[in-house]
Amino acid sequence: MAGKVIGVTGSAGKTTCVAMLAGALSAWGTVCKSAFNANLPRGVAWNLASVPWDAPFAVLEMAIGRMGISARMARPHIAVFTNIQPAHLGEKDTLRDIAVTKSAIFSGMTPGSIAVLNRDMLEWETVREAAEKRQLTILTYGESSGCDFQLLKYEADTHRVTVNAQGQTLSYVPGAGGKHMAINSLAVLATVAALGLPLAPATEKLALFQALAGRGEESSILLNGQRITVLDDAYNANPGSMAAALERLSETQPAGRRIAVLGEMAELGRDTQRYHTEMAALINRSQIDRVYLAGEAYAECWQQIDNARKGEFVASHLALKPLLLNTLQEGDVVLFKGSHSTRIHELVRWMSALNK
Helix, strand or coil, rough: CCCEEEEEEECCCCHHHHHHHHHHHHHHHCCCEECCCCCCCCHHHHHCCCCCCCEEEEEEEEECCHHCCCCCHHHHEEEEECCCCCCEEECCCCCHHHCCCCHHHHHHHCCEEEEEEEECCEEEEHHHHHHHCCCCEEEEECCCCCCCCCEEECCCCEEEEEECCCCEEECCCCCCCHHHHHHHHHHHHHHHHCCCCCCHHHHHHHHHCCCCCCCEEEEEEEEEEEEEEEECCCCCHHHHHHHHHHHHHHCCCCCCCEEEEEECCCCEHHHHHHHHHHHHHHHHHEEEEEEEEHHHHHHHHHCCCCCCHHHEEEECCCCCHHHHHCCCCCCEEEEEEEEEEHHHHHHHHHHHHCCC
């Protein structure tokens, strides 16, 4: 293969980052990217086998499972590390275990290759040390002072992003809203710079990017003759991505209400209850008007949510259907978020089918 391989890993935002990167790099030619979330070794091998020999770029999503095998096949020239969050945790696993395992992406890289790292992520030191041990060049992005690509300002109403890009101040408007999308766009700019390419064409492409289905896609539907905005973030969830989704909902300026429909977060290990309960403080500090929770892990969270914000607390997502039909009003914005196993995504499909 003549082109550059870019591997993307992290606990959240991988698929979005891959799509955003592929869109930005299309300014310079053909970009092949992971299809169908095929991010384990067989999927990585299949995606690699699908890349034309002369394609200038291949952007591959790489999951935690057997990461070393995937990394040694893909041999990334650049590795993008979005974050470390409580996800894929067993009863005895720690966040450091997750960071060490994901850092195996560096095992397929040669000294001098580039690691694009989120400076604000949990277990930053663990990931940085792994990259340095492999003698990689590190580029950082995030909100922290001193980042190579630092978010200076995010304007929620317009989505405008202002960035210090290695000493150069840039301002642009990504096509997808939310501060987490702005942070992803910094990873894109850092990767473009690592490839020795100018940033202006990339920011133009970022303006065209739209959030993916299940990962923040926004749509407008008619429900019982009333116009409702749906934020579909129901593909998966962990505490970090849940907080980002709630922040995005809180920042919206709807004609009606801001409503959160939340399913449980899976694979959080021994602190499952605590992670769910901590969502109450985020909700109470937000501009969210009404919350619907599905799953027993939210029992304590429900008790701590302000009474004025309480919709319903139910055992199953199925119990939410009649409640939503009777509750949603003209101008409401509704966020759907939960781990895939909680099947909150089925509510999105159900509502879309009712669109009339």
